[in-house]
Amino acid sequence: MRVVSAIEMARVEALAYLDGISDEMYMQNAGLGIFQILTKLIREKKLPNKITIIAGKGNNAGDGYVVAKSLLEKGYDVKIFQLFPIDEASKLLKLQYDNFIKKNGKVTFVKNVDDIVFENENENEKEKNTFILDAILGTGFKGALSGFLLDAVNKINEKSKELNLKILSIDIPSGLNGNTGIVDPTAIRSDITIYLGLAKLGFFINDGPNYIGNLVYVDFGLDEKYKKLAKIELEYMDKINLKNLLPKIDRKRHKYEAGFVIGIAGSEGMYGAAKLSSLAALRSGCGIVKMITQKAVPSAFYELVNFVIDFENIEEILALISKADSVFIGPGLGRDKKVEDFLFKILPKINKKTILDADALFHLANNLKMILPKDSVLTPHKNEMKRLLRIEKPITDEKLFEKTKKFSVEKNVGIVLKGYPTIIFHPKKDPITNNDVIYKNYVMLAAAVNETDCLTTRASVDNYEITDPDTGNPVLIDGAGLNQSGYVKGTPTAIITNNQIIQSTDGASIQFNWNLDKHKFMVGMSIDDASAEYRNSQRLGFFTANREAYLDPDSAHPQFLAAFDPLENSNFSGTNTTKSIYFSET
Structure with a gap:
């Protein structure tokens, strides 16, 4: 629209x-x-x-x-x-x-x-x-x-x-x-x-x-x-448009046919971004994700294939990239000068669809002379985009969009400008918005998934070119459309957990005692029924300035209201019966 x-x-x-x-x-x-x-x-x-x-x-x-x-x-x-x-x-x-x-x-x-x-x-x-x-x-x-x-x-x-x-x-x-x-x-x-x-x-x-x-x-x-x-001014993507652009999946395909993604991300103290990026790519449907880091990713989940390669070994990294369908670079990558030098050298040599996010954008803003891979996609939020544009003073959204469009044309790159709503820029087409009211996600996340931007990577894997919906290119549209976080804008969110444990014991016993001149006898029997019930539910909440959690569905955007219905999990109940017979002589 x-x-x-x-x-x-x-x-x-x-x-x-x-x-x-x-x-x-x-x-x-x-x-x-x-x-x-x-x-x-x-x-x-x-x-x-x-x-x-x-x-x-x-x-x-x-x-x-x-x-x-x-x-x-x-x-x-x-x-x-x-x-x-x-x-x-x-x-x-x-x-x-x-x-x-x-x-x-x-x-x-x-x-x-x-x-x-x-x-x-x-x-x-x-x-x-x-x-x-x-x-x-x-x-x-x-x-x-x-x-x-x-x-x-x-x-x-x-x-x-x-x-x-x-x-x-x-x-x-x-x-x-x-x-x-x-x-x-x-x-x-x-x-x-x-x-x-x-x-x-x-x-x-x-x-x-x-x-x-x-x-x-x-x-x-x-x-x-x-x-x-x-x-x-913009093209507006609704759910019908988006559905028509989603690919048909061959049920018989193997993992490499589903898409092979290389990620270059993570650094000391920031490996969480690398892990989230990989997981996002896998959950979006990629068959295999391989992560390149300079040090091993600690506590990596078993699906993550991690290659530890020093960034000095550019040819070794390029050899891995040559086998992939697409590449994402940046989440948690680090901001030291060595990383910037590495990007300056390797980016011109990459011939795969490439997503640049987070720290990769930081280094690009420092050195706009970097030569980017053909059909690269940048995924900045508004402040990152302002840094790329060297804007320091307050600016209206209209002016920011105008300058972002110009940047897209000059650099010949796609840009997914994250925010509410996300605006997608193409160097040769009208901008597209995918107002996130359309992409309803009732799962509330502790942090915004679109910090990793790897659903856009998934769209790249399916070999879509960056073009408008009329000609069938969802690489930016589908990626951005699916990649919506569950946070309430500007409000710290909390998960409010309610645990209930109910325990009770019912029982009966009988005992007989005989006292003789030199002996004492005791015979008894008992039955005990012990029951326990455990219930756990979680709801979305907000934090006050004092970090106190509270419920207020009216403060949330309507798309997230389902998250205020309690979600029950790990519930169980049961009864254990114990029978005993005993005899003693003293």
Whole structure:
């Protein structure tokens, strides 16, 4: 899916209007598409049929009234809070407002935020609202929220969290700048953004990713010829695109046909990065991984084949690389001058697909004259990319992406710019984003897997060229799409473990004693039932500044909510019965 700026989207829509296309028809199509998504969610989740719509005064609100009218006609309970007088509304909004009123729809005109009510104290849980539909501001908004609008947005966000109401935004969360992705000071925190026609650049940069939730597409009827006239900022990969690019696996293949990867990584005190890198490559499907280090990797897992070779022996290392399909270099490699000299000498001689990460990027930034292997892929996070670009001052995401694209072209390399979201740059194609909402990973990891970036290596193994999805190259796309970590951005995560051990013993015994003149006899019997039950469960948690763990699912991104369900493991229970008979004489 193509990504454009909000300004560019408005421009191509205007071209359609000049050709006589009806803006009213576009609004009807958009509203009906949103209606279908909303009702499908309610049916699938078996939710109450009560919806609250918050409307502004532009065409975004007009879309909301089309949705409201359709809901009303299907018997849904619809409540609209109109934030502005209708005489201030756009022409199309007035038309849709009239259509809604003709259907006996009810509208509450809001004079202050206290008029916006999402719950009734007399209602039971099943009768409460299910969704809030945000139809306040559209993609034309820019600047800062203030006064009444700011109060309204804050109340919507607070009440949605307090009452567990899901927010759906039409085209863009109200308050988010569709061009820059900046919010000032806040915006609607959507669970789902139903974007119309083309995704907007502001979703993916600066503050945008924290407000959009999941992205859902609605086609409102804009002809493809107009979309092709738009200046594309990014390509947006969704799960359908990604699935179509995954390779078919031959079940009969042996390990070398599954891919042979060489890793050059690890150094004193940093062998964990080397081990994680190798394990990531293996788990992504590689048949064999061989790791080259200058000293033996301590406590290596048995699957890791470790070659200890001094970096002075370049020809010996190249001989091993010549047998591989791809190479990754950098995780935990170390930052001393010897490593930089080694990279300067060996990189021009490598003729395999090569992934450069971590310390390899550090040395490359020190010496940009290094000659890189053909079709190399660099996997920096934003700070590493800034170092490669020699940027020391603060820079916006837009500027960083612009400079990263230029670097990709000048160096003829692919770049997987890690972050939220990951942006993939190709020297001859439009950048691609794979917003990690799409790649759902419900396993929470203690550290981000994409510190190792070896799933990109796995994609390289399958001999894909670096090209765009239309021509079938997933080397960057699949690698980045699958390589998503499970951490909550900016928040230290904890695994909260709950252990329960219950032990009990039931028993009975009987004993007979005889005391004679010179002897004492004792005969007895006992039965004991000892039972034990052990339960262990783990949940995701967060750390406070004092390193105290706590649970707060609402603070996590929706894609990670499954991690808050307790995961039970190593549970067991059992009973042991002991019977004994004894006799004694004294």
